Amino acid sequence: MFKKLVYLMLGLGLILSACTSSQGGNDAEAVRTIKLPMGYIPNIQYAPFYVTVDKGYFAEEGIEIEFDYSFETDGVALVGAGELPFAVASGEQVLLARSQGLPVVYAFAWYQQFPISIISAPELNITTPADLSGQKIGLPGLFGANYIGLQALLFSADLSPADVTMDAIGFNQVEAFASRQTSIVVGYAANEPIVLASQGFAVNELRVADYVQLTANGIVSSEITIKDEPELVKSMARALARGIADTIANPDEAYEISLKFVENLKDQDKAVQMQVLNTSIEFWRAEQIGFSDPQAWENMNDLLVKMELIPEPVDLSKAFTNEFVP
Numbered sequence: 650m651f652k653k654l655v656y657l658m659l660g661l662g663l664i665l666s667a668c669t670s671s672q673g674g675n676d677a678e679a680v681r682t683i684k685l686p687m688g689y690i691p692n693i694q695y696a697p698f699y700v701t702v703d704k705g706y707f708a709e710e711g712i713e714i715e716f717d718y719s720f721e722t723d724g725v726a727l728v729g730a731g732e733l734p735f736a737v738a739s740g741e742q743v744l745l746a747r748s749q750g751l752p753v754v755y756a757f758a759w760y761q762q763f764p765i766s767i768i769s770a771p772e773l774n775i776t777t778p779a780d781l782s783g784q785k786i787g788l789p790g791l792f793g794a795n796y797i798g799l800q801a802l803l804f805s806a807d808l809s810p811a812d813v814t815m816d817a818i819g820f821n822q823v824e825a826f827a828s829r830q831t832s833i834v835v836g837y838a839a840n841e842p843i844v845l846a847s848q849g850f851a852v853n854e855l856r857v858a859d860y861v862q863l864t865a866n867g868i869v870s871s872e873i874t875i876k877d878e879p880e881l882v883k884s885m886a887r888a889l890a891r892g893i894a895d896t897i898a899n900p901d902e903a904y905e906i907s908l909k910f911v912e913n914l915k916d917q918d919k920a921v922q923m924q925v926l927n928t929s930i931e932f933w934r935a936e937q938i939g940f941s942d943p944q945a946w947e948n949m950n951d952l953l954v955k956m957e958l959i960p961e962p963v964d965l966s967k968a969f970t971n972e973f974v975p
Contacts, residue, residue, distance in 0.1 A: 679711060680708075680711055680712070680713050681711055681712050681713065681881065682713045682715060683712060683713070683714055683715065683733075683734060683735060683885075684715045684717050684733060685698075685714050685715065685716055685717060685733075685735055685736065685737065686717045686719075686723075686724025686727065686733070686736040686737065686738075687716055687717060687718050687724075687737050688724065688736075688737055688738065688866075689718065690718050691716070691718060691910060691911040691912065691914075692911060693904065693907050693911060693914060693922050693925055693926050693929075694839060694925060694926070694929050695716075695907075695910075695911075696896050696900075696903040696904070696906070696907045696926055696929075697759070697889065697892040697893040697895075697896045697903070697933070698714070698716070698889070698892065699892075699903070699906050699907050699909070699910040699911075700892040700895050700896050700902075700903050700906050701714075701888050701889055701891065701892025701893075702714055702892075702910075703906045703909065703910075704891075704892070704895065704906075706888040706889075706891045706892055707888045709888070710884035710885070710887060710888045711884065712881075712884060712885065712888065716910075724736025724737065724738055724869070725738045725742045725743070725746050725751070725753055725869055726746070726751065728753055728869055728870060728871050728874075729746055729751030729752060729753045729871055730751070731871060731873050731874075734870060734871070734874045734878070734881060734882075735756075735868055735869065735870055735874075735885060736868075736869050737759070737866060737867075737868065737869070738755075738866065738867070738869045739760075739794055739864070739865050739866050739867075740755060740863065740864025740865060740867075740945070740946065740949045740969075741794070741797050741863075741864075741949055741953060741958075742869070743755045743864075743869055743968055743969070744949060744950060744953055744959060744963045744968060745953070745958060745959060747963045747964075747967070747968055748953075748959040748960065748961075748963055752871050752872040752873065752967075753869050753870070753871055753872075753968075754869065754870050754871060754872055754875055754967070754968065754969065754970060755864070755867055755868075755869055755941060755968060755969040755970070756867070756868050756869065756870045756875065756882055756885075756886065756969075756970055756973050757867050757868035757885070757886045757889065757890075757939045757941075757973060757974065758864070758865075758867040758935070758939055758940055758941040758942075759865075759866050759867045759868065759889070759893065759933065759939075760865035760866045760867065760932045760933060761865075761932060761933060761934060761935045761940075761942070762858035762862070762865060762931075762932045763794075763797075763798060763801070763857045763858050763861075763862070763863040763864070763865045763945075764794075764837050764838050764839060764857075764858070764865060764929075764932045765794055765795055765797070765798025765799070765835060765836070765837060765838065765856075765857045766798075766835070766836060766837070766838040766841070766842060766854045766855060766856045766857065767781065767786070767798075767799065767802060767833065767834075767835055767854070767855040767857075768822070768826065768833070768834050768835075768836055768841055768842050768845065768852050768853070768854055769784075769832060769833040769834075769852065769853045769854075769855075770826075770829075770832040770833070770851075770852070770853070771851050771852065771853050772832075773832055773833065773853070774853075775833070775853055775855065776853065776855075777806065777855070778802040778803065778805050778806035778808070778855060778860060779806040779807075779808070781802070781803065781806070781808065781812075781813055781833075782806075782808055782812045782813065783812065783813070784813055784814070784833055785813070785814040785816055785831060785832075785833065786799065786813055786814065786815055786816065786831070786833045786834070786835060787816045787818040787822060787825050787826070787830070787831035787833065787834040787835070788815060788816070788817065788818065788822070788834065788835035789817070789818070789819055789820045789822070789835075790817040790819070791815065791817065794837075794865075795835040795836065796835075797863070797952065797953075797956075798835065798857040798863075799815070799835050800952065800955075800956055801857055801860075801861045801863060801948075801952055802855060802857055802860060802861070804861075804952065804955060805860040805861050816831055818830065818831065818834070822834035822835070822836045822841050823836075823841055823844050823845055823848075826841075826845060826850070826852075827845070827848065827850060838854070838856055838858075838928060838931075838932070839925050839926075839928040839929040839932070840925065842854050843921060843924050843925055843928060844921070847918065847921045847924075858932070861948055861952075862942060862944055862945040862948055863945055863948055863949045863952070864941065864942070864945045864946050864949050864969070865932070867939075867941065868885060868886065868889065870882055870885075872967070875970070879973075882973050883973050885973075886939055886973040886974065886975060887975045889939075890938045890939050890974075890975045893933055893938050893939075894938055896926075896930065896933075897930050897933060897934060900923065900926050900927055900930060901923075903926065904919070904922065904923060904926060907926075937974060938974075938975070939971075939973070939974040939975060940971055940974050941969045941970075941971055941974075943965070946965050946968065946969055947965070950962045950963055950965060
């Protein structure tokens with residue numbers, strides 16, 4: 650999935666500053682303005698959201714979206730505290746939050762596959778997770794989706810973190826690989842491999858999703874919102890499902906719409922950006938858009954326990970729901 654700055658949910662018990670969404674009256678014509686934490690900067694990978702806004706699908710549901718791209722926004726914590734109704738977040742964040750007592754609920758699956766890849770120089774001949782044994786691997790740090798994905802691959806090959814050297818290099822995987830600071834990096838399948846290829850570098854890629862199913866990005870809400878405003882959650886899911894379907898069906902149209910929302914998109918190589926979008930679409934395809942795979946949740950739960958990020962498995966019956974899937 651796109652390179653999002655996902656930090657493990659440490660300090661979720663901190664007192665939250667006020668952050669509210671405006672709300673109209675209760676009549677059918679009222680428009681609800683919702684601030685939506687996105688987790689990253691404006692990017693072509695958010696095309697389904699832009700399509701949903703541009704085509705009026707949110708508006709038809711009485712929703713006006715205010716995208717919040719600020720890095721400092723801890724969307725999951727704000728949703729769990731009842732300060733915001735929704736946030737874009739990944740499955741591991743939900744389980745980490747619930748393990749600390751936050752009543753967040755994953756209500757709509759945007760990504761159907763975990764979008765992390767291990768990118769390596771061809772001369773290393775790394776073609777399976779087992780080939781990572783003994784290797785030095787660069788990743789942003791010991792946190793977030795990159796860290797989760799790497800460990801999932803290691804465990805799939807009966808390896809442990811002790812079998813590799815994890816090198817925290819920050820969010821500069823492309824530069825580190827290009828300069829041969831490291832010959833193996835962890836990144837997003839729709840980002841680093843594409844950028845490196847566009848710069849003329851040959852790479853091998855191991856996609857986490859080819860070896861283990863994990864819950865990736867979706868719409869996170871809370872027990873409070875689901876109880877008090879179920880129609881709002883249904884409306885959010887219904888609108889976004891239409892935007893995702895349209896983006897999958899017509900990527901070229903989605904790119905043109907995204908130009909209105911991503912300020913510097915027109916200055917970037919269109920062929921590369923279209924490849925980013927089409928690769929992202931591979932992770933969004935689903936027989937039923939929005940459906941959350943129970944086995945992916947079981948796998949994520951087990952992984953986080955094995956990584957000792959949560960002390961015991963989370964009650965999944967409360968962590969996610971498919972009741973709002975259109």
